Amino acid sequence: MKNIITLSFALFLATFFVSAQTTDKIVKMNGDTLTVTVTNVSESTITYSYPRETVTTTINRKVVKQIIYQSGRVENISEPIVINGEADFEKVIITKDPNEVLGLVKKGDVQSKASKLYGKESKLRVTATDDLKKEAVKKGGFIILIQSDNFSMSPINNVTLTGVAYGY
Secondary structure: OHHHHHHHHHHHHHHHHHHHHOOEEEEEOOOOEEEEEEEEEOOOEEEEEOOOOOOEEEEEHHHEEEEEOOOOOEEEOOOOOOOOOHHHHHHOEEEOOHHHHOOOEEEEEEEEEEEEEOOOHHHHHHHHHHHHHHHHHHOOOOEEEEEEEEEEOOOEEEEEEEEEEEEO
16 A cells, blocks of 8 residues: 555656646746747747636737746747836837737826928928837837827928837
């Protein structure tokens, strides 16, 4: 009887150690580590599942710093976008694709408006975009998902941009 209990315990430990060694690790930009099985790495996303689960989860590459595979190989995925104040506003990314902000943290709504008497749309758009990026920096964001982009023409031309700033 004692041998059966010892054998059962040894089998349990062997199963535990084998399953623990057959996982990958995803290291996120915020420092969190996910112990998972990576099933697919594409240009924009990483798909994985948790041990002993069949459901898969997809995460944006921008959120992932590196993957440490079960073989020991390390794949660097993304470099963090570091913004050290308003002077770095040009590093802020503008997107209209919701998939580009998957897994990022919403930092807040941002809005900007540029107006000028008979102003040229392209110049107004540059001004409004720069102001929008500066607003995102103030909120700790590095990427903006555009919600609306409007141009109105009259003697006073206007470009109004609204979006949501996201960060790590």
